[in-house]
Amino acid sequence: MSSIERTVALLWPATLETFAMVAWSLFLSHLLGIPLGLLLVLTGPGGVAENKLAYRILDAAVNFGRSVPFVILTVSVVPLTRFLTGTSIGPVAAVVPLTLAALPFVARLTETAVLTVDRGTIEACISMGASRFDLIRFVFIPESLPSLVSGMAITAVNLVGYSAMAGAIGGGGLGDLAVRFGYQRWETGIMLASVAVLVAGVQIIQLLGDRISRRLRR
Amino acid sequence: MITVEHLCKSYNGPHGPIKVLNDVSFQVQRGEIFGIYGPSGVGKTTLLRCLSLLEKPDSGDIFIAREKVSSLAGKDARHVRLRLGLSVVFQGYNLLNSRTALGNVMLPLEIRRVPRAEARSKAKELLKLTGLGSRQDFYPSNLSGGEKQRVAIARALVTEPRVLLLDEPTSALDRETAISILQLVEKLNRIYSVTVLIVTHQIELARPITSRGIFMSPNGKGVEVKENVVN
Ligand SMILES: Nc1ncnc2c1ncn2[C@@H]1O[C@H](COP(=O)(O)OP(=O)(O)OP(=O)(O)O)[C@@H](O)[C@H]1O
Numbered sequence: 001m002s003s004i005e006r007t008v009a010l011l012w013p014a015t016l017e018t019f020a021m022v023a024w025s026l027f028l029s030h031l032l033g034i035p036l037g038l039l040l041v042l043t044g045p046g047g048v049a050e051n052k053l054a055y056r057i058l059d060a061a062v063n064f065g066r067s068v069p070f071v072i073l074t075v076s077v078v079p080l081t082r083f084l085t086g087t088s089i090g091p092v093a094a095v096v097p098l099t100l101a102a103l104p105f106v107a108r109l110t111e112t113a114v115l116t117v118d119r120g121t122i123e124a125c126i127s128m129g130a131s132r133f134d135l136i137r138f139v140f141i142p143e144s145l146p147s148l149v150s151g152m153a154i155t156a157v158n159l160v161g162y163s164a165m166a167g168a169i170g171g172g173g174l175g176d177l178a179v180r181f182g183y184q185r186w187e188t189g190i191m192l193a194s195v196a197v198l199v200a201g202v203q204i205i206q207l208l209g210d211r212i213s214r215r216l217r218r
Numbered sequence: 219m220i221t222v223e224h225l226c227k228s229y230n231g232p233h234g235p236i237k238v239l240n241d242v243s244f245q246v247q248r249g250e251i252f253g254i255y256g257p258s259g260v261g262k263t264t265l266l267r268c269l270s271l272l273e274k275p276d277s278g279d280i281f282i283a284r285e286k287v288s289s290l291a292g293k294d295a296r297h298v299r300l301r302l303g304l305s306v307v308f309q310g311y312n313l314l315n316s317r318t319a320l321g322n323v324m325l326p327l328e329i330r331r332v333p334r335a336e337a338r339s340k341a342k343e344l345l346k347l348t349g350l351g352s353r354q355d356f357y358p359s360n361l362s363g364g365e366k367q368r369v370a371i372a373r374a375l376v377t378e379p380r381v382l383l384l385d386e387p388t389s390a391l392d393r394e395t396a397i398s399i400l401q402l403v404e405k406l407n408r409i410y411s412v413t414v415l416i417v418t419h420q421i422e423l424a425r426p427i428t429s430r431g432i433f434m435s436p437n438g439k440g441v442e443v444k445e446n447v448v449n
């Protein structure tokens with residue numbers, strides 16, 4: 001096996017693992033984080049369902065989630081990870097801490113994006129008889145979609161970084177590969193190649209995010 | 219149809235509360251087109267915001283179709299808006315940037331769960347009436363100020379409201395277009411006996427269609443209202 005063949009044989013499955021980890025945790029963190037962000041907006045100051053206590057609790061929970069270092073989060077949720085995935089190592093298991101790390105971040109980005117929706121536009125819809133659910137469906141999400149997509153790209157890039165860290169503690173993927181070959185065996189070629197793939201991945205994510213966001217911005 | 223009694227409203231300004239509405243009272247009959255005039259900053263928009271239940275007055279009452287609405291908020295306000303057929307054209311148009319002109323006009327019908335095809339054809343009809351048939355697929359960012367204003371008017375009319383609150387609905391329009399829009403309002407008023415409250419600076423344009431009105435004037439404490447000054 002030539003050295004190029006060997007590099008590809010190592011890189012390809014690791015790339016797929018990283019892609020799967022990032023894609024799944026991106027999906028799941030948005031599935032949970034967007035509703036949480038909307039809840040922050042609805043209950044927050046001046047929101048249509050303003051509730052000081054609920055907001056304070058959610059707000060503190062989000063801040064708490066965002067302040068826990070990723071490595072500590074990963075280790076401390078091992079029982080949950082085991083319960084959900086049946087294992088605590090490998091790319092499938094890594095999706096649990098990755099999702100939990102991104103979730104409060106997504107919630108905050110969603111809150112920030114929705115808060116930029118013009119107050120007058122919201123009132124116009126209220127004056128038409130819109131319910132809270134109508135507001136979410138017709139105003140909050142569509143009007144902030146360009147910002148939500150930009151935020152999604154930021155989250156995806158962060159997840160690529162986190163997934164490399166998850167890899168280093170047994171998650172698999174490109175980060176794992178770079179550490180195993182680069183740090184432990186001094187095979188600089190493999191390490192550089194995996195870093196190059198990560199860099200390319202981040203570039204592609206950002207490019208796509210910017211493109212889509214710009215197209216949505218009317 | 220609409221009774222406003224001793225309405226007071228102040229806002230918290232940077233240097234303490236500003237009294238904007240100070241004991242405003244008037245009545246609007248069913249099917250009337252009623253003018254609200256006065257210089258900038260006098261509280262006309264504030265008055266309409268109270269009437270559209272977006273703002274709660276500090277004191278005083280508002281009755282619409284004999285129903286006391288001034289203390290309502292949230293769900294109750296929503297039900298009243300739908301039941302009484304309240305519709306508003308805002309001074310700043312307040313269109314949704316994520317929707318085309320047609321999409322904006324369809325929105326109040328979607329909120330009322332009108333079937334899509336029906337909502338579409340009704341919205342198209344209103345856009346034609348306001349002279350925007352050829353702009354239906356444009357997003358607000360690609361419409362001129364006057365075009366946006368007409369989309370806002372079409373959006374307010376599409377639900378066949380019983381009470382129409384218009385805040386400077388023709389301010390961005392040329393004389394001819396403004397007159398045609400006001401004539402459209404008058405026509406709807408005549409056919410469906412819609413009750414219309416119209417805030418406007420263009421008194422001479424509104425005069426032919428309004429029956430009565432109030433002039434809001436700033437005084438030391440707030441606003442003094444004289445009825446029937448125009449006609
Ligand atoms: N949310 C607010 N907070 C504080 N002050 C406000 C607020 N909204 C309006 N005001 C003040 O209330 C006064 C009346 O405002 P309003 O918008 O009702 O005037 P208007 O008669 O509609 O004026 P224009 O003809 O320029 O539209 C203004 O002096 C304004 O500064």
Ligand SMILES: [Mg+2]
Nearest residue numbers: 262263309385
């Ligand atoms: Mg005004």
